Amino acid sequence: MTYPALLDRPAFSPAASPIRPMRAIMLGCGVVGGGVIERLPDGIELVGILTRTPRPEGVSGFPVFTDPDAVFALKPELVIEALPGGAAAEALVERAVREGCHVVTANKDVAARRPDLVKETQDAGRTFACSSAVGGGAPVLETVARLRDSGVKVGRVRGVLNGTSNFVLDRLASGRGLDASVAEAQDAGFAEADPSADLDGLDAANKLALIAREAWGVDLDPASIPTASIRDLPAHVLDAARLDGRRIRQVGCLSRSVSGVRAEVRLEALPLTDPLSRARAEGNVVVLLPERGAEVIVAGKGAGRLPTAGSLIGDLNRLLKAKR
Template sequence: MSLSLLSSSRPQSRPHPRVLPERPLRAVLLGCGTVGGGVMAGISRQLAGDVTIEAILVSRHRKHRAPGRYFTEADCVLATGPSLVIDCLPDSDLAEQLLDRALSSGADVVSANKAVIARRPDLADRAHERGSLLRYAAAVGGELPVLETVARLRSERRDILSVSGVLNGTSNFVLDRLAEGAGLDTAIHAAQALGFAEADPSADLEGRDAEAKLRLISRAAFGRDPDTVHRDAIDETTPRCVRETAACGYRLRQVASLHRTGAGIEARIALTPRAPGDPLGEARDEENAVRISCEGGDSVLLTGRGAGREATASAVLSDISAILAERYGR
């Protein structure tokens, strides 16, 4: 199947007329924690003349925060009438509600929330209908330009056959600690102590985080979600598998893959032995590695930090810059 025949299911109705917003772009920031704080600092350093943060949604007030700019009520933030909404919220349910409202108002949106974007493909349709831009590169691969690379390959009419990668840093960290002889609970607690794992790490260990990223990659590469999804979990049986794999000179990794077959798009998140020197096996801790294979034997390999404040904030800033370029030719 030629890539030129693949397209998303967006409606072909005429987009809502768009009035070009004034510069600097008036933005609001949803969430000012680890990632949001990094985004705000990056805007001050890199985009101060192009973007101004009018309001910031926070979970609670602190003494050093200036009144009139920080709010605990989302209504107060959205009431400022922003042209750009930047979503760095950890709460996906709240983020989903606010992204709905932002796109309905005609605002452009940048989101780092993979869970929301993965389960709400209709948000892209909403943005199209309203003439808004929706960008979410930060939701996949951190500083790795995964979605941008897929888009470039498609624009070049390159026929993508498969995508495989290590997309979850928590799993990397836990598997490496298991290989060193730690127990599963000890490895998880160590990951939490260093900030690699959430208080509830189940989405990472069960492959749900990687699945959400695969869904976004599949939409970009093939125009639709996978037809089938298989997930392996890191559980109490994994330490033995890690030891047996290490004894053979291999390293166990949680590998997420997409394959286009005659039956459709197949997604798998599987614990897979990787040989020494394999880039997918060499990814450690927050590092990600993604290989995109095209018809004719060509492939593209991307490696870098897939998580953490700097990597995620950098991806959000890249999305903001992309919106500036599209709106103003910056």
């Protein structure tokens, strides 16, 4: 005998408890921060934004503060850091860690130089995410982590890691002067007011340190990584590369051997067949060479509002997924 009424009835399940949104504050609301706010994932309740200048009208309906004590008094679980960098930004990231917050940041300088903050966050059962600090729209750290977790051992890394320097090198190769090339990068929103970290290879060195940590659990001091500056690049070298069918690129190199990890940022004249030559304008290209198997190439836009904001949002979505 069958009982249609009972068979058609859905199985009983208790009502799922609604997931409480994660209370968050944002530090900084410039080009990148504004991009994050426009696409803020569901599951995050933005309760305050810290800026340097007052905005009585708020930003997109969110309250704005100029006093760090006031914004941290909101008791956030999550701090989204989108400041230009510098000592003040580092102090605020440190405060977020000390107060037991999850941290999602694009600050590659702090993330690279302060492994203690990353460790302290993780030891407290929190997340310190900085995918946007390397590669912008190119998922470099995410790809390195996936390879590592699947048992693939990366032996070497070569990459065009700084979109601003690549943009400038393309402009120099077309005959523009350095000052004009940098000004164009600034107008496009790729370069900071002070482009030294990009031109001198310091930004790329920070990114190499982050890749080494993700791939091998090794903490490198970015300040100890040898670098070469675009400002020291003679015009005749650019001309010779062009006549020889090559492109000058700022290349970050990492390798691991029994003697340890070596890192360097150098300027190379690459043949057009080299994957790194494909990085044009603000693009990034990174080649991961496993100890066994085929190379893995990761590419994407490395500078600008959308790539960086998109990477921050990716970290936020991964954090939310992990908490469900």
